[in-house]
Amino acid sequence: MTRAGPPPPAPRSSHVPPAGTPDAHASDSGPIALGRIVGTHALRGEVRIHLYNPDSATLASVDSVELQHADGRRERRRISGVRPHKRVALARLEGCATIEDAERLVGAEVCVDAGALPDLGPDELYHFQLVGLAVHTVDGRDLGRVAEVMDLASHAVCVVRDGDREFLIPFVDAIVRDVDLDAGTMRIEPLPGLLDD
Numbered sequence: 117m118t119r120a121g122p123p124p125p126a127p128r129s130s131h132v133p134p135a136g137t138p139d140a141h142a143s144d145s146g147p148i149a150l151g152r153i154v155g156t157h158a159l160r161g162e163v164r165i166h167l168y169n170p171d172s173a174t175l176a177s178v179d180s181v182e183l184q185h186a187d188g189r190r191e192r193r194r195i196s197g198v199r200p201h202k203r204v205a206l207a208r209l210e211g212c213a214t215i216e217d218a219e220r221l222v223g224a225e226v227c228v229d230a231g232a233l234p235d236l237g238p239d240e241l242y243h244f245q246l247v248g249l250a251v252h253t254v255d256g257r258d259l260g261r262v263a264e265v266m267d268l269a270s271h272a273v274c275v276v277r278d279g280d281r282e283f284l285i286p287f288v289d290a291i292v293r294d295v296d297l298d299a300g301t302m303r304i305e306p307l308p309g310l311l312d313d
Contacts, residue, residue, distance in 0.1 A: 147182050147227035148244055150175055156218040157206050163218050164204045165226055169267070175205055178232050183224040241295065243272055249302045251276045251285065254293060259283055259311070262302065274302070283311060 151167040167175065175181070176198045183191050194210040207226075212218050233242060243265040251259040251274070260278025265287070267273075272287040285291060285304060293303045 148230050149225050149227050151226050153221050153224050156215050159215050161212040161214050161218045162206045178228050182227045185224045251302045254305045
């Protein structure tokens with residue numbers, strides 16, 4: 117699964133500075149985490165899912181999900197219904213008819229195949245596609261690789277790590293010059309002070 121440690125990047129989309137036209141549904145991406153089951157709801161087996169991207173409608177558009185448990189087990193379950201409820205999504209899953217059934221699923225990550233994500237425009241990509249990219253400055257300095265993507269209110273921030281070094285790179289046009297998914301690289305032009313140790 118394409119992610120880098122808790123919490124995994126939400127499958128939001130971002131504008132890509134003019135460079136490549138990435139395939140948003142790369143076949144080698146594997147399951148993409150949409151959220152995590154954080155509790156039960158009522159007595160009839162509904163589960164409460166914290167969505168990593170609260171604005172995403174992907175969960176409501178798929179017929180089934182893969183549940184990935186902390187002990188490594190994976191299971192596919194059909195979805196019979198999804199509805200928003202306060203800050204979570206409530207879902208009815210196949211084989212989950214009682215609160216006891218639902219309790220056994222708490223903690224599982226809810227994933228879909230990358231191909232189930234909505235199509236993107238030619239200048240967009242999903243945050244999970246940034247994870248693992250090698251990051252270089254325009255003058256050739258190697259900074260490390262994108263370990264995770266944080267989603268702030270105004271823009272995404274790439275957490276770039278190389279050993280003990282860590283840089284927080286805002287994913288904005290003023291800094292990110294281009295992204296090449298085929299080459300696995302991101303090129304940036306840092307603003308003064310951005311890379312200060």
